[in-house]
Amino acid sequence: MKKQPSSFVWIAVLACILLLSAGLLLLPKKEYSEQENRYLEQFPKLTLETIKDGSFMQDFETYLCDHFPLRNAFMTVRTWYERLTGKNQVNGIYLCKDGYFIEEYAPPQNTEQIISVFTRLEQKIERADVAFLLVPTAVTVYADKLPANAKNASQTEEISRIYQALASDTVDVTRALLEKKEEQQLYYRLDHHWTTYGAYVAYVEYCKVKGLTPLAMEQFQQVAVSEEFQGTIYSKLNDLLAGKDTITVFAQEDSRLTVNYMDTKEKTDTLYAPAYLETKDKYSYFLNNIHPMIEITNEDTDSEEVLVLIKDSYANCIVPFLVNHYRKIYVVDTRYYKSSVSAFINDNAEVTDVLVLYNMNTIDADLGIGGIY
Numbered sequence: 054m055k056k057q058p059s060s061f062v063w064i065a066v067l068a069c070i071l072l073l074s075a076g077l078l079l080l081p082k083k084e085y086s087e088q089e090n091r092y093l094e095q096f097p098k099l100t101l102e103t104i105k106d107g108s109f110m111q112d113f114e115t116y117l118c119d120h121f122p123l124r125n126a127f128m129t130v131r132t133w134y135e136r137l138t139g140k141n142q143v144n145g146i147y148l149c150k151d152g153y154f155i156e157e158y159a160p161p162q163n164t165e166q167i168i169s170v171f172t173r174l175e176q177k178i179e180r181a182d183v184a185f186l187l188v189p190t191a192v193t194v195y196a197d198k199l200p201a202n203a204k205n206a207s208q209t210e211e212i213s214r215i216y217q218a219l220a221s222d223t224v225d226v227t228r229a230l231l232e233k234k235e236e237q238q239l240y241y242r243l244d245h246h247w248t249t250y251g252a253y254v255a256y257v258e259y260c261k262v263k264g265l266t267p268l269a270m271e272q273f274q275q276v277a278v279s280e281e282f283q284g285t286i287y288s289k290l291n292d293l294l295a296g297k298d299t300i301t302v303f304a305q306e307d308s309r310l311t312v313n314y315m316d317t318k319e320k321t322d323t324l325y326a327p328a329y330l331e332t333k334d335k336y337s338y339f340l341n342n343i344h345p346m347i348e349i350t351n352e353d354t355d356s357e358e359v360l361v362l363i364k365d366s367y368a369n370c371i372v373p374f375l376v377n378h379y380r381k382i383y384v385v386d387t388r389y390y391k392s393s394v395s396a397f398i399n400d401n402a403e404v405t406d407v408l409v410l411y412n413m414n415t416i417d418a419d420l421g422i423g424g425i426y
Contacts, residue, residue: 136148141200141202141203142157142200142203143289143290144289144290145157145289146286146289146290147192147199147200147203148200149195149198149199149200150197150198150199151198151242152242152295152296153191153195153198153240153242154242154243154286154287154289154290154292154295155190155191155192155195155198155199155286156190156191156192156245156286156414157192157203157204157205158190158192158193158205158206158208158413158414159206159417160206161206161211161416161417162417163417163418163422164211164214164215164417166422166423167215167416167417167422168214168215168218168219170422170423170425170426171185171215171218171219171409171425172218172219172220173426174363174394174395174407174409174425174426175219175220175221177395177399177426178395178398178399178407179399180399180402180404180405181361181398181404181405181406181407182221182222182405182406182407183221183222183406183407183408183409184221184222184223184224184259184262184263184406184407184408184409185215185216185219185221185222185223185224185408185409185410186223186224186226186255186258186259186408186409186410187212187215187216187223187226187410187411187412187413187416188226188247188255188367188410188411188412188413189208189209189212189226189227189230189412189413190208190240190245190247190412190413190414191239191240191245191247192205192208192414193205193207193208193209193227193413194227194230194231194234194239194240195234195239195240208227208413208414209227211413212225212227212413222262222263223262224255224258224259224262225258226254226255226258229254229255229257229258230251230254230255233250233254236250237250238250238251239251239254241282241284241286241298242295242296242298243282243283243284243286243287243295243296243297243298244282244283244284244285244286244287244298244336245284245285245286245412245414245415246284246336246366246367246370246412247367247370247412248300248301248370249300249301249302249303249370250301250303252367252370252371252374253270253303253371253374255371256371256374256375259375259408260378263378263406265378267374268305268374268377272305273303273304273305274303274304274305275301275302275303275304276301276302276303276304277299277300277301278300278301278302278325278327278330278338279299279300279330279335279338280297280298280299280300281297281335282297282298282299282300282335282336283295283297283298283333284298284335284336288333300330300335300336300338302325302373303373303374308351308352308353308354308376308377309322309351309352309353310322310323310324310349310350310351310352310376311348311349311350311352312324312347312348312349313347313348313349313350314341314344314347315344315345315346315347315348316344316345316346316389317344321341324339324340324349324372324373324376325338325339325340325341326338326339326340326341326342329341329342336366336369339369339370339372339373340369340372340384343366343386343388343389344384344386344389345385345386345389345390345391346383346384346385346386346390347383347384348381348382348383348384349372349376349381349382349383349384350380350381351376351377351379351380351381351382354376354377354378354379354380356378356379356380357380357405358378358379358380358405358406359379359380359381359382359383359401359403359404359405359406360375360379360381360382360383360404360405360406360407360408361382361383361385361394361397361398361404361406361407361408362375362382362383362384362385362407362408362410363385363387363394363407363408363409363410363425364384364385364386364408364409364410364411365386365410365411365412365415365416365419365421367410367411367412368384368410371410372384375408379406381403383397383404385397386421387421387422387424387425388419388420388421388424389421390421390424391424393426394424394425394426395426409425
């Protein structure tokens with residue numbers, strides 16, 4: 054006959070439930086999670102319409118998850134439990150060889166829309182030369198580190214499909230990244246971004262397509278600016294034994310730069326924001342986090358070319374290379390830039406080149422894609 058749990062066990066369970074419920078109700082709610090580098094779900098709007106279409110319950114579930122007391126501690130326990138039970142995927146993250154945490158790549162749902170948006174951008178731009186650079190993520194380049202049973206859609210096939218539909222120049226960086234992956238670290242172990250070296254490899258390929266002469270590796274000094282980086286992927290697992298990444302920049306002799314953040318009116322002479330190295334969001338060291346438009350002027354270049362860079366955050370660490378070839382670069386994040394990008398380009402006769410740069414793991418759901426043109 055099975056032994057029934059004692060009254061003490063039931064009281065303890067009930068007490069835990071009550072304490073957690075009280076914490077959920079009474080503790081202050083944050084709008085932003087520095088740990089996860091994202092905005093948290095706020096209490097959803099309760100209306101007859103949101104109840105009927107099911108959106109209230111869906112958003113309410115996300116709200117509960119985002120504000121659950123001791124959430125980070127529970128994430129750690131869950132990750133360790135999954136490891137101990139032999140699981141090699143937690144919360145959409147593969148636990149890989151050499152200490153890498155790599156996001157899975159779900160089958161894309163919006164390829165035709167992406168092609169349509171890119172094609173409309175090509176059609177709307179009147180004078181400037183357009184190029185596209187789509188970046189595979191670690192799930193493709195470091196496929197040999199994935200668990201044996203990992204299943205992913207093909208980023209290589211998806212990039213090829215998009216490129217074949219475009220009339221403009223396209224930059225194939227997949228091959229180069231695969232060739233260089235043994236030389237230096239191309240992607241962070243604990244973050245979804247590529248490293249500065251990964252960006253350098255792509256920069257060289259871009260220069261080949263554009264007929265530019267890239268700066269050689271020897272012209273830079275590699276400087277580690279932080280050895281304490283635990284990025285967005287780490288935040289989804291909160292594995293306290295995961296270690297940390299190093300952020301390295303490719304430094305060169307000082308150029309006379311003017312960096313104008315158009316939204317805040319702040320002007321500086323550097324592409325870097327050292328204050329972020331003291332925060333959780335250390336990757337924002339590159340280009341000072343998120344801005345709708347940044348105007349970068351290089352007073353030391355002989356080039357008269359002007360580039361509009363339409364991008365996601367992957368592009369932030371490639372800009373220090375690109376500034377060597379352009380008198381001016383406008384960096385546009387269409388998630389926050391609400392005017393017409395093509396109108397801006399056409400209204401500025403100085404613009405000679407346009408580069409569209411996105412990584413494949415977020416392009417399918419990127420809210421800025423629809424606003425590109």
